[in-house]
Amino acid sequence: MKRVTSIDVAKRAGVSQSTVSRVFSGKSSYISEQTRTKVLRVSEELGYTPNAIARMMSSRQTNIIGIVMANITSPFYPYVLEKFLQRFQEIGRNALMFTAAPNQEIDDMLPLIFQHRVDALIITSATLSSEMAEACAKHGTPVILFNRYVTGAPASAVCADNVEGGRRIADLLLDTGHERLAYVAGSVNTSTNNDREKGYTDRLTERGYTHLQRAQANFSYETGFQAATTLLESDHAPDAIFCANDIMAIGAIDAARSLHLRVPDDVSIIGYDNIPMSAWASYNLTTFSQEVDAMIDDTLNILSNKLENPDSPPVISLVLGRLIARGSVRGVQPTDS
């Protein structure tokens, strides 16, 4: 039960504690094959494992990266998380995870996180105040926002180009001759929804389209179903609905069907995200992809850059998705993927 330390190993192996340390710290350091194996053997016998905490303490480097995820259960965050973790393990770093409780400000969590002296911090799907971003910068802790951004603050960010995506969807719907357009919004005050809506409505306006209908939902299947039902039962039912994400779009398809409307013949429905489910035969949803892998790669690149070169300025990367043409919008030729 008593913890065995490098000193115990040193004594038993008849070498100095420094030597034991060298064997385990792996780096350069020249050690004779002979003593190395001896140390290793003794460690095995004694059941010695280096104490990472002590290592952090004396090297002033934790090799820990903090991850804050606000919405773990949303469609693609688990995937993102898995990729992050795999990558971190490959480069010998560990992940300390935090989740933002409902209504909890990220700002409030930071002090706790900083106590752990993380080497860097990734925050997904949540924003921090510019003051806090300043604080992090002063602290010397690189922060990368994933799928959010703050302008003017010293924090890097990787984000889908939702504004441009919204614009392209507006173009698509107009180009294919739709005449009564609607928008099903995601949760208010999320940048995801705001940006998609802004791109969509701005472009519509630019092209002279004026009577856009709108229904509020919150990114969930149920609210998407609800919102679409309301829209489709109204007097001036739309012939095309853009839903702020795929889940709601799938809800909308089900809503249309339960009203005995055909998709896309009676109403076109387009989503956003390109989650796996949107490819399923029963939905075959036309959507606009989030290039998640590209976003993950960008994040990881920015991160290693910052880690190697702490003084490099913050980077903001906007990743544009692409149209995934399937069968739920009238008049568009399905693409292969």
Place this chain on the structure above:
Amino acid sequence: MKRVTSIDVAKRAGVSQSTVSRVFSGKSSYISEQTRTKVLRVSEELGYTPNAIARMMSSRQTNIIGIVMANITSPFYPYVLEKFLQRFQEIGRNALMFTAAPNQEIDDMLPLIFQHRVDALIITSATLSSEMAEACAKHGTPVILFNRYVTGAPASAVCADNVEGGRRIADLLLDTGHERLAYVAGSVNTSTNNDREKGYTDRLTERGYTHLQRAQANFSYETGFQAATTLLESDHAPDAIFCANDIMAIGAIDAARSLHLRVPDDVSIIGYDNIPMSAWASYNLTTFSQEVDAMIDDTLNILSNKLENPDSPPVISLVLGRLIARGSVRGVQPTDS
């Protein structure tokens, strides 16, 4: 840029370093309101944050719990993870996360994890060898397996009672007069699939049913679709298919539809897990629930028990789910939920 320590605060506040420590360690310790506020004020000025690493070092307690998740992207693990994290944050613990890369043995990851001196370890959806379980026990690190178990090893476990679930499904299908039964298997050598299949086939055998058809899949939508297609196109097409999880069952429903078969009139389909999607109008899948919340609660309870009482013996908790009767099985009365 220079890190400010409790010594800096002590000097500036004109107190001893011990006093500063006392102020921040929060616990009992009597401190005059006067010095406390003074210390707090100075800390604020200097931007001091206690160093958690140093604290771990000297207190020999990390307050860190390790979480190993093999399959983060499977349907309900994100939910489980979120609950775990929320709970840990409530009780002032932090989570160090690991994921098992494809084909990576958990056993190989443990040494790394132990280096961090985690107070406890939760392993989801993966097993460890009994030797490793022994090692953990000797180490004094409580281990709890979530959704897996090892018998005879000193590790606690919380697991759905998949065998009994499989048996009940056999009973249900037989009781409702189905005559040509099939099973769509999940990945081989997963205890989830093995247990569900064992319960199902054992019970079928007990009741004298003999020509069960079987198709191999791997828990994914696509393979479920495939497997069901094969089954339904055969000469002796089944009139009831039990799929080892909901995702495959949903694939099976789509497969049936694409063959112009009606569910449940032409073929009954039943899944397992009760994921949110199974309640969607377009599937309305009859299934057997995993009582995830109960499992999470059990896990957390066992964990705090172990933490308070390290010598308590390992506990194995089998959580039985219940039938969620919806519309995809002929002859069963839908329940409300």
Place this chain on the structure above:
DNA sequence: TTGAAAGCGTTACCAT
């Protein structure tokens, strides 16, 4: 209620 001093188990640096 406060202070002094001894660890905690490494790494890093300086010798040899």
Place this chain on the structure above:
DNA sequence: ATGGTAACGCTTTCAA
């Protein structure tokens, strides 16, 4: 290639 020793920034006795 190896050993000695001073940090690292706290918590924890033990005294006062």
